[in-house]
Amino acid sequence: MYNPIRKHIIVPMKFSLLDNWGFKSIILILTLFGCSLSLYAQQITCSPEDKSLFETKIVDLGKTKGANLGDTISLVGQSFIGTPYVEKTLEIGDTETLVVNFGGLDCTTFVENVLAFSLMLQNQQKDFENFTNNLETVRYRNGNLIGYPSRLHYFTEWIRNKEKKGLVKDITAELGGVELEKPINFMGTHRNLYPFLASDANFEAMQKVEKEIAKENLCYLPQNQIESKEHLIKSGDILALATSIKGLDVTHTGIAIHQPDGRLHLLHASSKNGEVEISELPLADYLKNIKSNIGIIVTRPILKSL
Template sequence: MKNKILCILFGALINAPFCFPRQADSLLINTLLHKSKCVSFNSGAERLLYFANSMKGIPYQGGTLDRSSNETLVVRTDSLDCTTYVENVLALYLASAKQNPEYRDYIESLTRIRYRDGKIHGYTSRLHYFSDWVEDNQNKGILKELTTHFEHETIACPLNYMTEHSHLYKQLKDNDSLLSVMRHIEQRWSEYEMPYVPKKLLDLPASEIKIKDGDILALTTSIDGLDVVHLGFAIWIGDSLHLLHASSLQKKVILDDVSLYDYLKGRSKHTGIRVIRVE
């Protein structure tokens, strides 16, 4: 009962539905924020990667945001999937810009990143599709998509996977009201032409690939109704581009030891990448 009351009070303070933090999560977040203030960074990208690297080794686990029937802000630092990994790193990065950052700053940043207009109004207010997520966070001034700045192609990519496969989503199946709202959201993307950098271009010499350390890389797909299937951060190792990500194959956050080109070329449904840079 005590934790439930504290949960309600804390949620009211940040103006969002929120599950009271586990001590381990808040302790880790505060520790990372405080330690970051003792490091001299030469660029925003260095600061971003400081947090990205700090989460290496955390176990992979999908579906952590969908366990409750009520949409609340979920904070998990003991397990991550590719999306929650990127969101947690971004939230830490934004919070660390404060003079004396605390856990509350991280919570406010995570809410702002994860939800449309930074406000939690049920399941459909979460930015489920990557293209929607990018557009919303670009409008907030958090990041900028640079895909069209590179040699790229476009492909018709109507987003409708969630409603076409609603049985895969606990909140959508048997809920006609939520399905209707999701269809309305998807309708905005019914004629979407998605830009992407074809994976064959990642085999070019490093001097011709203008991706920078810390760029968010979104792996595009040929699966009908979907735009991307995986996220991570760009890391150069010598002249080889690699992905720092929450790996479902390795079951943890890793810096992949194979190049991004080699990672993609063996996966037939992976068509290429989109490039996002944090402002």
Template sequence: MLSNGIKYLDVPYVAHTLEADGPEELVINCDEVDCTTLVEYVLAETLTPKLADGDISESAFADNLQKIRYRDGKIDGYTSRLHYIADWINNGVRNGFLQDVTGAMSPDTERLSISYMSSHPQLYKQLANSPENVAKMKKIEQSLSGKEVHYLPKAKLPADGLPWIKDGDIIAITTNTPGLDVAHMGIAFYADNKLLLVHASSTDKKVVVSKVPLSQMLKDNNKWTGIRVLRMKK
């Protein structure tokens, strides 16, 4: 995961690359990423076996990406895409390619209260003019809400990380923004005895390694509450 993530350094940050006109389809754009699509592309590449020439099959990569991005790998309209990271994590665990490390290692839990997309439809092109999609999204939100998930509160994350957080782990940053579960994502990277984050930064407008430890990033943002840690399973 980490070596594939590092290859994306300096790739431009571009939001909304998946919001194409027309029917929902699998978008592959590794030249412009946001925090989620970066993690998806890196995970899909890492899950895809290398061919004899050291490259990977584009069709196998696309198949893996579809399994990661869509509920049980099936594209069936806008709401089949895993917009909420809690849903994205559940899908990865259920389908055997992600392990919820915080679920095993952190006793702290939070109860999900998910409503952001259906309560802000004007922010999403495919919701703004589709009451049908808003209704479908509301059902998905209701199915996630009320569930307890394990997370690591930011006060419990030291600058040098923790033994159970490994290079290449996926970091999902939890938030207190009403109706949302996760605000940002990246890949864990240890350097100089500090736990850093490889991530697509909207501030730096590209993929970077964080200049400060992940613990400091969390402290500096009062909307960020902690992290969920996921690990790829092959």
């Protein structure tokens, strides 16, 4: 049985300019400009098992024939069904690296991996380097890994940042979403829950991020309106579960998928059932069992070529 808890290997990401200019030339240029090579050559954390799983998955996904982008995304998402739910898979080591882990996913890394693979299919890519570039684009602010604070920890900021990059469009307001003025500062007020925030530099950077997020109101589709609007939500749309919990914007995320019962369900990495699955109940009914849920944020992937 595949074990999601295993030893990872940290390897440097490829620096495309090296192919043309040579390593010594790059070192010289960076030295002249007072730059550190580590600033540009980010690192990947990936086990041999995960690299092998990538090779298998990209071959299998090459056979995927979605009628449209939404169908492709939902098919890619379904290829992960049964993958174990594992939290905190990105909290490895004492520095931020680009973690590749297919053996265990939480709700966010599930969505990230689905989008990274969907970008590959959209752009007819096959190489592992293409995948890691896509994953970095999806996971980090402006697509650049520059330490722990550059990871998009709050999903509302993730949506806004990826909307600017042309990867998604927030359609919540179009569906009749309502705005809520709410401070988003859970990480800043619960520093002890996040090991990387032991660093004062990381903590101060995250406080600045929270202040920026707070400049815009939270827009969500209220829970009692979801059933009447679910026909407007397409398979492949990204759903984020808005919450009443103080300081938090979203507690869970997944992918919309219409089922044979004619209803909208949630394709997600479930902490309750311990794996990636399609919710047994329709989304509107599923949310009624979550006390802190106030509704959803709906984002439609566009995935323009990078």
